[in-house]
Amino acid sequence: MKLLFVADALESFKIYKDTTFAMMREAVNRGHSLSACEPKDLMWQRGQPVTAYVRDITLTGDPHHWFSAVQTAPHERPQALKDFDAVVMRKDPPFDSEYVYTTHLLEQAQREGAKVFNHPRALRDHPEKLAILEWPQFTGPTLVTRDAQDIKRFHAEHRDIILKPLDGMGGMGIFRVKEDGLNLGSIIETLNQGGAQTVMVQQFLPAIAQGDKRILVIDGQVVPYCLARIPQGNEVRGNLAAGGKGVAQALSPRDLEIAQTIGPVLAQRGLLLIGLDVIGDCLTEINVTSPTCFQEITAQTGFDVAAMFLQALEAAHVRSH
Template identity: 60%
Template sequence: MHLLFVADPLEIFNPKKDSTLAMMREAQRRGFAVWACEPRNLHWSSGGAPAEGAWVRANCRHVQVLEGAKPWFGEVEHVDRALHSFAGVIMRKDPPFDNEYFYATHLLEQAEREGARVFNRPRALRDHPEKLAILEWPQFIPHTLVSRDLAQLRAFAASERDIIIKPLDGMGGSGIFRLRAAADGSPDVNLSVALETLTDWGRRTIMAQRFIPEIAKGDKRVLVIGGEPVPFALARIPQGGETRGNLAAGGLGVAQPLTAADRSIADTLGPVLAARGLLLVGLDIIGERLTEINVTSPTCFVEITQQTGYDVAARFIDAVQAAIG
């Protein structure tokens, strides 16, 4: 069987920690032929030769994962193929969720109509923006405001006194600010400029949340596969005075068993999200509060496996095999 991974360029993968590569390696170990393309390689046209049909196709690279080699892959062949000819298509393009990502989901959804099996499902990717998807479960999230109104945001900061503000389309901790009122109650000296910058003077919607002190113990990534949580989370612990725990921002990743609160959140959301076509989800939890639902390209496979021995990639490929039948 053949699996196609729609991802970033293979040349920029980090072989030491890339979760997509871990998936590819496990798929190859099980006898799958591993293929890769980028979203820019997807295309559809009508009016061609009748034998070709009007299918969503991609210029794909058939690759072999090489152990301990540089580069980490060898290219077997490079051909144009219809997506429905693969046993499964794994959408692993990293954010940002920009217009090109949006268009790619529509092409992938058309490929589904033509018979392709796509994970995560394209419509589910569009329906679950990673910052805003948490609003469906207010019982699990910190006090939150989503707005572009500067007066509302200032009032929220005054009420909460210690807040985080972030763009709705950021990743890896980019664009996140912590704003704290002074002991006398006066606002953070950077409050106005931070709000004006992130909202572009009220033209862009952002999220503000009550600061969660438990971030000092880590921003936990809980992976949910096929509706069931992986038994270990990766706590991404801020370093060097940072507020952000993201690995991309220098956080230290420490694997740990799920807490009762982690399991409660995962057990509530997991079956619902799986039923919507989200085979793989990454829940971000600080303390006992859900802060984000990652659906585009959840990571931390390698770190959890290396530190605990629990093979996350094997669990994921198990789920893919079960889904494609």
């Protein structure tokens, strides 16, 4: 298969932990060819298909210069997305207006015959923080609002809360306010921008001490191990980007129940790969843009997550013909 990865700049990859790199390496092992571009390389013009300035890449095996590209100039090779066997959308958040515009271009490419994973419309329809609203039976006490009074009332009721912006990633912009309510007003102003921005507020879950579990589901099938990201020192966030320590572990019965309920539903909607975030017994987030943790789980358990993903991608390609 000819694969196109739409991702962040290749030069920014930390390949020792990068999930997109793990996908690429496994793809090469299975005999597929690789191309890559960034969202800014996509283009549509009337009368023509959606194209991208792509780089055809090979993996070098050198950790410092991990890929070599045939193209040196950025505008050397415009390529129609429909000419690839699969387009894998792996752009990291922020899920901003530019991200949304990219999904519209990818959706047009789909109308022209491109096979895009995850499905562009499904990416738009499942913003990572808000996707949990559909499964309240799995979440802890949660509030979504712009209103400062709503947040203060929620704090008075639950006493120990987490506040977060809807478009953050890697733990950015997450605050904890305990019973004393210290700085609550200031934190609300920072996050809701005077009522202009919507905020998610959740009851603090003490089980975060055992880790924020990332559970991966590939084409509706649950990966049998999760990565518990455990906060370090006096940090309240378990995110690896915020210094959390990743410990792979088998799924609990509750983890499995959540994943087996949600996974097949979202697979039907075109989400080939999702990452569920679970603290204790509570679902806190559904990651659809570029779920990570492949390398950590594989290194610690021997279960080859990238192989499972590529197998699913190959099967999806066969189904689409």
